Structures are given as structure tokens and as C-alpha cells.
Amino acid sequence: MVHARSGEPPLDEEEVRDALPRVVRILASWCGDLGVAEDLAGEAFARLVALPASERPRAVVPWCVQVGRRVHLDERRRSARFSQLAHRLAEEPVVSEHELDPDGVPSGLDDRLALLFAACDPALTAENQLVLALRVVCGLSVDQVALHLGLGEAATAARLTRAKRALAAARDHFEVPGRDARAERLPVVLDCVAAMFTVAHRTSPEPPDALEDLGAQALSIADGLVDMYPADSEVRGLRAVVLLGLGRRPGRVDDEGVALTLDEVDRSRWDQRILRLGLADAAFAMQGHGRFALESAISGLHATAPSVAATDWPRVVQFYEVLQQVWSSPAVEVAWLAARTQLVLHAFPGTAAEAAGALAAIEERLVEMTEEAPTFARRDAAFALADLRWRTGRRAEAAPTYERLLDHVTSPPVRGFCERRIRLAG
Numbered sequence: 001m002v003h004a005r006s007g008e009p010p011l012d013e014e015e016v017r018d019a020l021p022r023v024v025r026i027l028a029s030w031c032g033d034l035g036v037a038e039d040l041a042g043e044a045f046a047r048l049v050a051l052p053a054s055e056r057p058r059a060v061v062p063w064c065v066q067v068g069r070r071v072h073l074d075e076r077r078r079s080a081r082f083s084q085l086a087h088r089l090a091e092e093p094v095v096s097e098h099e100l101d102p103d104g105v106p107s108g109l110d111d112r113l114a115l116l117f118a119a120c121d122p123a124l125t126a127e128n129q130l131v132l133a134l135r136v137v138c139g140l141s142v143d144q145v146a147l148h149l150g151l152g153e154a155a156t157a158a159r160l161t162r163a164k165r166a167l168a169a170a171r172d173h174f175e176v177p178g179r180d181a182r183a184e185r186l187p188v189v190l191d192c193v194a195a196m197f198t199v200a201h202r203t204s205p206e207p208p209d210a211l212e213d214l215g216a217q218a219l220s221i222a223d224g225l226v227d228m229y230p231a232d233s234e235v236r237g238l239r240a241v242v243l244l245g246l247g248r249r250p251g252r253v254d255d256e257g258v259a260l261t262l263d264e265v266d267r268s269r270w271d272q273r274i275l276r277l278g279l280a281d282a283a284f285a286m287q288g289h290g291r292f293a294l295e296s297a298i299s300g301l302h303a304t305a306p307s308v309a310a311t312d313w314p315r316v317v318q319f320y321e322v323l324q325q326v327w328s329s330p331a332v333e334v335a336w337l338a339a340r341t342q343l344v345l346h347a348f349p350g351t352a353a354e355a356a357g358a359l360a361a362i363e364e365r366l367v368e369m370t371e372e373a374p375t376f377a378r379r380d381a382a383f384a385l386a387d388l389r390w391r392t393g394r395r396a397e398a399a400p401t402y403e404r405l406l407d408h409v410t411s412p413p414v415r416g417f418c419e420r421r422i423r424l425a426g
Helices: 013-031 034-050 060-075 082-091 111-119 126-137 142-149 153-170 179-203 214-228 233-247 272-285 291-304 313-326 330-347 352-372 375-391 395-405 412-425
Strands: none
Touching: 013 034, 013 060, 013 111, 013 126, 034 060, 034 111, 034 126, 034 153, 111 126, 111 179, 111 214, 126 142, 126 153, 126 179, 142 153, 179 214, 179 233, 179 291, 214 233, 233 272, 233 291, 272 291, 291 313, 313 330, 330 352, 330 375, 352 375, 375 395, 395 412
16 A cells, blocks of 8 residues: 555555556646656655545546646746746646546557657667666656666666656657657567566565566556557567566565575465466467567476476577577576576486586686676676575585675565575575
8 A cells, every 4th residue: 555644544556556657648748858747746646645535636647637737837937938837727727537638648558658668768778768667657766766776776866867868858848659659669668678577576576565566567568568569479478478477476485585496486376377378478479589489488488397307498498599699688698507507407418527517617607797797697697606506515605605695685585585595504
């Protein structure tokens, strides 16, 4: 729930989650600036939360839009645009539900998707697109965005400011991209939704509430994209990745709130209904050969394996090798190295000496990546390196890596996992 002031009943979190992107989109269309609209919406919702229960509006969206417009008017009262804005506001003194389509959003395009396509503007860098999407589309606070991305709050706020300024500089007025522009931006939108889900998977194995469940929000957005592009194999592949990840989320944390490794998870707790939906999407996606088709195939192999040892590691490794050709990135290389480790441990066809040599080569590369790779991949490489050493009986060597990871891990379940392994190694 979204909590109001002390003594007041909480606001309904689902209503707030659904209302926020619509309020932002409407205010952006009205004032012409997405960054300004996001600030106005934040102020409006803050005032809504502060209201006594007896004074809360029945319709959240029009009330927040009206408040946002008046806040903007107050802020611009001394500017040259005051008379123009005052005239526009005077023409619409009360906002009603049937008036809330000022920019003619195309039928079938919900407000989150409209904002996401706007945020994924080619004028912005990939990093700025993501931080803007997390803040404006998902409604996360700056400190929550910082937590999810592993950045400091000051750095996150600065990145968000740069994103808003770059978008305002590139576009004279906020508008929802048309069909052709949306098609051009679709690959970037898919990357952004995938990044949202990756962040959720790494940092929130057990979200505290629906408002902070970035994984569920990614699925909701992926559903909307499938509605728009039902025959696109990459869109279906992305949704498959999200579904298969969410289906395997139950059981990732033990009774003490500590994250579990893949071989420790109780697979009987996995949500089979969600997994079946994900496997259906993955089967459709394999008509193509893109990034998300391959990622969904890998996720499907994990979802259908009865155990870690019984996983088809040769095929997992093969898919990762093809993925590196289609979408090369440090994150994919780390995942390939981790899969190679499992292959050697469970299904290596060579001799013991050859297996030892393969593990040594994997370890050498992981050590290099912990020093040279980008920040996000460096952390993943450190986990893979510590796990390799742990699984090969060198717990004392793994412990210092887990200790260093504590400086970069903020998720309580993952921190608990590192601390537990440090204790067991001692």
C-alpha cells in the first residue's frame, strides 16, 4: 500500500501505479516538457497522499492533472508565458475524466508505453533512456533508481537531469511518437524493458510490495508490446524471458530472507502456469534468430530442467555462443563463462586433466573481467568467480571476493547470501 500521513488509511497502490503514467503523459502534452511534467505529477501525488481520507478525490487522475496544472501556473506566474497559460487554464477550470486525451494517444497505446516510446528517444544515450524510463514510466524515486542501478543518489539525479535536458533540447514539444517512429524505436524499447527486468532479477528476488515490483511492471509493459506487435518474434521473445524469470522467482529466497543459488532453490515452488505461458512465447520466438529469441531459449532450458545437474548445459553454452555473435556484451560473456563452468562440472566430455584446464582458463578470464569490465559486468564476473572457487572446494579463496562484493551489493537477500558464504568459509 501507499501510505498517507499518520492515522490515515493508505491509498490503493494499484490505483496509484496505474494513474501515475497517465498523469505524467497528460501533463507533458499540456506543458510540452516531459521533465517538467514528471515533477508536476510528483508534486500532485505528494499533495494527494497528504489529504485526509475524507477529502480524497474519487477520481485520482483528473484531480492530479488539475493540481499539476495549477502548480505549473503558480511557478510560471511571473514569466512571459503567464497570460497564455492563464488563458488556457481558464478555458478548462475543472478537469473531468472524459477530457483526458489532449494529445490523441493512438488507440491501443497505453500511457506507460506512450511514455516509454517517448523516453527511448534516439537523442538520448542508452543509459539516460533507462534512468528516464525507470523514473518516469515506472515511477521509482531517485533513491530507488540509484539502488536498482547500483549508482549513488547524486550520480543518478545528475543522470536524470541530463536526460530531461537532452530530451527537451532535442524536441520543441513533448509528443507521443507516431507509428513509424515507434517502429524505429522498438528495438531500443525492448532493450529498455529487458534492462528493467534484469535490474529486478538481480536486485529484488522478493519485492517488498507491488509498487516496487519492477519485474511485474516489466511484464505488464511486455504484454502491451505484444498487443501492439503480436507477430514480432523479438517482442514475444522478450515477454518469454520476463515470464520465465517470474515463473522461477518463487523460492529464490529462504525463510531467513537470504537469496539462494540455482541448485538450492526448491523447484516445486516455481509457478508452472507462468512458465507454460513463457515457454509458449519462447517457442514462437524461435521462429526468429534475434537476441531475445536466443535468451528465451536459454531461459526455457533452465525452466524445464529438473535440477542443475540435469540441465542441458551443452545447449545452454551453445546458445550463449550464438548470442555473443548476435548481441555481444560483457554481460553475455560472463553468463557464457558461468554456463561453461557448469558444463565442466556436470557434463564435460573430456578427461579430468582437460576439465581442470578448462576451469583454469575460465577462472583466468573471470579474474580479468573483475578488473576490466564495465561496472555491472564486473560485479557479475565477481559472483561467477567466487562461485567457481566455491564449487571447486576453495572456499577460503572465494571468501575475499564475497567480502568485496558487500561494498557493491545493496539488495538485502543478496547481501545475506554473501555474508552467509563468508561465515561458512571461515
